[in-house]
Amino acid sequence: MLSYSASMLNQPAPAIIGKVACARCCLRELCVPEGFSSCDVDFMRRLVKDQHLKLKRSEQLFRAGERFDRLFAVASGSFKTYLITRDGRERVSGFSFAGDLMGLDAIAIGYHVTHAAALENSVVFVLPFGKIEETADRIPLVRRQFHRMLSREILRSQELTLLLGNLSAEARLAAFLLNLSQRFADRGFSGTRFRLPMSRRRLVTRLEAAGVIRVRGKAVEIVQPQELETLVGIEPRESVRA
Missing domain, CATH: 1.10.10.10 (Winged helix-like DNA-binding domain superfamily/Winged helix DNA-binding domain)
Structure with missing residues (x-):
């Protein structure tokens, strides 16, 4: 697992991650869903944006086999996910761009099945999955919105997989x-x-x-x-x- 240094986490989000980025982010439905009180909105924004990670081009975000305990929301930049074949070749399985959520495929089994690397200098928000689950238990609206997000991301991935099949x-x-x-x-x-x-x-x-x-x-x-x-x-x- 990546060793997140103090300089990487728990610091103010960079200026490039402003209101425009929020409006286009996959997490907007969690941060400011309709029906939230102002206190709930503040809590969710802190949860989402308290931690972020900057990666340089080619730097690994996670590796296959690493334990899953967090999701990543791409704030800027882009990533590729890939597998390494038995003969050592790299097989790209997908790309993620600003606004995408990464790490979803590891929820069910508890570890990552692919590698993820930055294609350029990038920034991601780090979302501790345990905190997301605790919040979803406390705020039913968050649970519904999170399930909706998961379903949409999975559907998008399945559609592409089916298209690429033959x-x-x-x-x-x-x-x-x-x-x-x-x-x-x-x-x-x-x-x-x-x-x-x-x-x-x-x-x-x-x-x-x-x-x-x-x-x-x-x-x-x-x-x-x-x-x-x-x-x-x-x-x-x-x-x-x-």
């Missing part, structure tokens, strides 16, 4: 971009223009040549979302917010 490499990329597009839109960001922290070479495909996406460095623009949906084999939806 797709070609190009279709997997299309599914990945659509998944990111929806996640960014849900957080209040642009769903058609966003920056990816991974290498550009992963995105140099026929999708770009066909004008479905535009790539400049690590910036991606989805030009024809309907074409991505057709490639993946799902019904075209109303365009996400630009």
Whole structure:
């Protein structure tokens, strides 16, 4: 487990984590759900933001096999989760961006099954799971909101897993971009223009040549979302917010 130094935890959150970040955070439903008293709101905000952790690029947030006792909410930056195969290769299982909640897959079994590393300089809020459970027992509204959050995150993960099951490499990329597009839109960001922290070479495909996406460095623009949906084999939806 990471050894959290005093300089990492129990310090004021950095200035970049302000009201705008709160409005887009996965934890907003816990901090300020409708029906909370002012005392409850203050208590939940302290619980969520009393501890945070800064990580540099490539620094590990957690490792497979480590005991689970906390969740992490990404305040800024991005992470990859991955497995190490028997022959030593890295197999990426997912990406997390600002507003995402990490560590959910460890709740049931009590330890992490994947590694997580920062793709760039990042900040996460550290949420002791025991305190979340105690608070949920004390405030029923927190329990309902937390269960709703868990269900939504699990559903999103399952949808992506099902999409990626038997797709070609190009279709997997299309599914990945659509998944990111929806996640960014849900957080209040642009769903058609966003920056990816991974290498550009992963995105140099026929999708770009066909004008479905535009790539400049690590910036991606989805030009024809309907074409991505057709490639993946799902019904075209109303365009996400630009």
